[in-house]
Amino acid sequence: MNAVVPTITLADIEAAAVRLKGQAVETPLIESPALSERLGLRVLIKPETLQRVGAFKFRGAYNRLVQLSEAERRVGVVAFSSGNHAQGVALAAKLLGIPAVIVMPADAPKVKVEATKGYGADVRFYDRLGGKTREAIAAEIAQERGGAVVVPAFDDPHIVAGQGTVGLEMVRQAAALGATLDAVIAPISGGGLLAGIATAVKALSPKTAILGAEPAGFDDTRQSLAKGERVTIRPQGRSYCDALESPFPGEITFPVMRRTVAEVAAVTDAEVAEAMRVAFATLKLVVEPGGAAGLAALLAGKVTLAAGACVGLVLSGGNVDPEFYARVLRGEA
Missing domain, CATH: 3.40.50.1100 (Rossmann fold)
Known part of the structure; x- marks a missing residue:
């Protein structure tokens, strides 16, 4: 007999927000005119690089x-x-x-x-x-x-609900800026962040498209969504995105992503490195490879967006090895 897979609701995420009040940082939602002009979009950035421990986790x-x-x-x-x-x-x-x-x-x-x-x-x-x-x-x-x-890192309803507070904040912060999010894009590993965000955003703003980004060669979620069931991949080698190397989406997170995610992009190491350089030069933010996956997808034009769309971009973490980061900035990686 199959076990019942726990579900996550907006109420779970709102309860998590109450528990996190005074403990987690409510990271800002920042508009970047330079990035918006470059992409022909209105880009609102959620820098979880500024969260405690330097990541949404x-x-x-x-x-x-x-x-x-x-x-x-x-x-x-x-x-x-x-x-x-x-x-x-x-x-x-x-x-x-x-x-x-x-x-x-x-x-x-x-x-x-x-x-x-x-x-x-x-x-x-x-x-x-x-x-x-x-x-x-x-x-x-x-x-x-x-x-x-x-x-577990992602396959737990309380973990997903906690990550979902990112989406809860984004919708409310966007409204305070007079914006309606046409899309939200975030990195994917096992799917805890994206499933949590999707649950909150779709409950509060049903027309907002949910987009994901994961490393090329580790695109288990993209393959799973295409097949309609969870796929386990056997990667050959490594990715710059050490934080996004899960070989399969979660048992809890996949059903959520299957219902809510419109599109998933697979980004290369070169595209991720370029996104890290852009985040440094344009946004003045230090972003680790996995945290830059969504930005990489936007810069490479790998997701479908109408001209002028308002996009919420999650930069999920900033914990990057200093020597590797220096090589990226010098264009050596």
């Missing part, structure tokens, strides 16, 4: 952990992530006094590893190209620690 992590029982808090949590979810869980755990173990790939960006450790989490490394999966390692650690709660 804090929203979902805190919303999940703050709802743990006292008994669960004493035992602690285990998460697995290449970096941004790791930092989000680590900081949320620190704020709530919860022990946290984070399973990270050995090749995760140093800046993300050091930040995760800096929040007090116990980091355990694994080889993403061989051996046990991160899910199996996390499950073993949870059992060893007496039933610690495993906090």
Whole structure:
């Protein structure tokens, strides 16, 4: 018998917003005349680079952990992530006094590893190209620690609801600017961010198109939407977008994206690097590769938009390795 897949509603996202008040940053919605003129659109930017831990992931992590029982808090949590979810869980755990173990790939960006450790989490490394999966390692650690709660990166209704507060804020902030969003574009890994945003935006602004962007070679969501069912890919190599390398969309997130997402673009490393340079030069923002995927899709003309459309662009994170970032800015990557 198939398990019932949890659903996420606008009420769940509004409840998450209440929990996050005073904890998460309500990041601004910024209009960029220079970018708007370049693209022939009205571009309103949601810089989650300015969020706590430098990425939207804090929203979902805190919303999940703050709802743990006292008994669960004493035992602690285990998460697995290449970096941004790791930092989000680590900081949320620190704020709530919860022990946290984070399973990270050995090749995760140093800046993300050091930040995760800096929040007090116990980091355990694994080889993403061989051996046990991160899910199996996390499950073993949870059992060893007496039933610690495993906090997934995206396939959890509380995580998705927390990420959905990005969309909730965008619609209300756009209205305050006298704008109606014709489209919203955000990066996709497992789909927690886009599914949460889509749930909020479609409830408040049904005509707004939901667009996604993911790395070429890691376009599991695009393939899944085309096939009408979840597809697991077997990538050859790596992407600059280390934060977007999930090989499949989530069991919870995919049905939401299937109902709501109009289009998904696959962006190349070269397009992502160019988007990072534009974000630096034009927007004066440091954006990591995965965080720049939506901007890359807009700059490369890979999504369908009418001339002059008002587009909400989510820059989802800014945790980029300094040496790699310098190479990008010099045009060497």
